[in-house]
Amino acid sequence: MLFTINELNQLFTEARGEHKDSIPVKSIMTDSRRVHDQSLFVPIVGENFDAHDFLKKAIENGAIGALWQKDKKVPAYVPTDFPLFLVEDTTLGLQQMAGFYLQKVSPKVVAVTGSNGKTTTKDLVASVLSTTYKTHKTEGNHNNHIGLPLTLFAMPEETEVVVLEMGMSSFGEIETLSNLARPDFAIITNIGESHIEYLGSREGIAKAKLEIKAGLRGPLIFDGDEALLSEEHDVSENWPCGFGEENRNVIKDMELSDQSSSFTIDGRAYQLPLAGAHNVLNASFAITAAKLMGVSEEAIQQGLDQSKVTGMRFERVEGKNGSLIINDTYNASPTSMKAVIEVIKQMKEKTRKVLVLGDIYELGEFSKDLHRKVADAVNDEIDAIYTFGNDADEITKAVLHQNPSIQATHYTDKQTLADKLTDELRDDTVILLKASRGVRLETLLETLTES
Template sequence: MKRTLAQLAEMCGGTLTDVAAYGDVGIEGVFTDSRKPVPGSLFIPLVGERFDGHEFVQTCVEKGAAGTLWQKDHGTAPQGAVIIVEDTLVALQELASSYLKENKASIVGITGSNGKTTTKDIVDAVLSTTFKVHKTQGNFNNHIGMPLTVLSMEPDTEIVILEMGMSGRGEIEELSVIAQPDVAIITNIGESHLLQLGSRLEIARAKVEIAAGMKPGGLLIYNGDEPLINQVLAEAATKMPEGLQRYTFGLQTDNDDYPTGIMNAQSGVAFTTKQSGEVALTMPLLGTHNVVNCLAALAVARHFGVAAEQIVAGLSHLKLTGMRIEIINGVSGLTMLNDAYNASPTSMKAAVDVLEGLKGYRIKVAVLGDMLELGPQEHELHRGIGEYITPDKMNMVLAYGPLSASIAEGARQNMPAEAVHTFESKEELTRYLLENLHSRDVVLFKASRGMKLEDVVEALKIAPLQNRVD
């Protein structure tokens, strides 16, 4: 983003303290982290419960910031290139909203309980074959991260893809109002945030908030297998734009698009869909759930007129954000499926299904860790994962963490007792894997991010296996 300080003051509804001296000063972006000042950019000092960016304004200016915002209730502003605002966070969001309106790029918003980031990456892969695309990086999907994503967008961007996350009601509506999407995707409704929201219906209401800020006539693409979405869309309290178009995807044949054939392989999946006809699509992702995610991306691509051959090419070169069923080979030859970024009952069952579909391995092992923030039903939901596991899906279950003891409890209903083990430490778990696995085995790692199962994956990547069984 390149603007003058005078332009930025107008965009965010602030007042530049000295227009004559600083109005024409050029700004080449914004930043909020005082530890990483960006010369030539505007510093936005945010205020939180345990921090206040205003304390670091002078330091940032000394290190090259071309200007700063200043919140009115923080007393007398310092001398220099300062824009006075009522609230620095609101000003950041206003800057993002104004920049999007000036830029004229089309906006795709994505939310859902599971699959947001994977779907974002697939949408990016197919759209980038035809358009200049800007997308959310990392976890910049909240009320601070999304505006920063927008403001880092190049001026000639044609489509911006914005992931929208939340922890409670009202948050996605806020993001949608800022972004005003032309197209929005709801990937699914799962159990994440049950602790905060209490029920899947409330989670559905929170996700459907993405429609609140959409442009009139916008396209809402959503998982038609989930009846709660249609239920919420029919509620009188649900906010949506005039002329909202709807498009459904999923496994059921009453959706606008659904898979007509799926073939999983070790390197990815090949599939056809109702809308693609006889054209076979392939992508380097595992699992039926990712085919469903792809259906949403295909709808976006067709909406923007991406040619069929470009869609095929984009999918074949898909690159994913890390730790979403990465296929990793250790030095010993062991195959690992690393899906340790997050977990909910829905995504954990999907990962188990992926493991079940793999062929050609000596044994298949699932290392399953705690799923966090599930609320009062957490033990019941963990036990349900265990009950979902059967000997035809895998050979062994290794449960890590206090909640995952319930996974082991459920798994013992269908699995032999010697095939189910629990662990309280990652060191103990790693040692067991090194002593019992073979180079011809495959291991799935799935847990919430807070369990840090990637530590075990990293250890297995470089350590030799101790099992010499042929």
């Protein structure tokens, strides 16, 4: 049970129906098409829809009360005793209820944001903390002004720690989420180029990410090698992590293999079942948070060992003819694309290395230039590169200019690209798939794999 109907009178002073009854609310419903027994319906208003129109369906599917925007007429079919809480804005009401439930459960809150790596870091933090605490975390892409409240409502009452991913595309969004969650610890994984179309510059992105401090009640754990976060080094309670000696937690003795990494922090050796220096940095954030929360060294390593990251992030898939496909298509930025190319270059199990790179979205006027900069990560360790979409052609052009010996071709038709890639399916070959989520480059797997 989340709360009772009459408890909501503490939040919402205007109501109609039997709003003073002690009726248990077991879930929150934002989609009237799904059955939710004993739920409170929250009709979200979007640019192209208004869920107030679907209250009847919500009642049929288990709603025993609802929020209701004051300027909307209550339909005649609504029973006079049906509890309706009248609010100025239903999304704000959703957030208020989430904050109310968070206070009731009262877990420690770890908030994670960043241009890249926030989901992997969230998964690592949750895995490590779950060895010691009853832990709940953000699932899927529930990291915005609606998704984060839904993550909180899914939190069991016995939760001791909740790990919340916070995403954004414009100024003010992280601030709203931070003030809602009031995190005890916050993590900024890095400052990249994601959403630069809306934020104008990397400096703007850093400013937006630092909004996570708005509701922060404890230390900030962050990428200490990032110059745009340098002022955070001066805050005594903060924990900069990275490879530079000026950091509070310094990553040393890093060794990378095709499927794992090893490194030390403060003289302690760790093993990570993920490849790449960027994932070592992500793990350092999780280790730091765990130490601050009193997790033992043995439990930290256990949590790293059992960590499982969200799908389509460096996901290894068996390709035809013994080839290996790396499906990293969940999303992309120039920074993350270059990072994963570095991992492919370092792989030893396959000698022939092929990149399939698609468009990176939300780069605005910087798009062509930032696509070209991806080519800086490509050298003669890469045997072939295929690009797909529109501005991804800039990667091809830059590669051919810098490394004319590399086979590089651009495609605008996905089926033609898929047909060409069948020639690359050999037992000595690894093929990387990387692009923004909207490109849906993972559909190529139907051609590249047996299943």
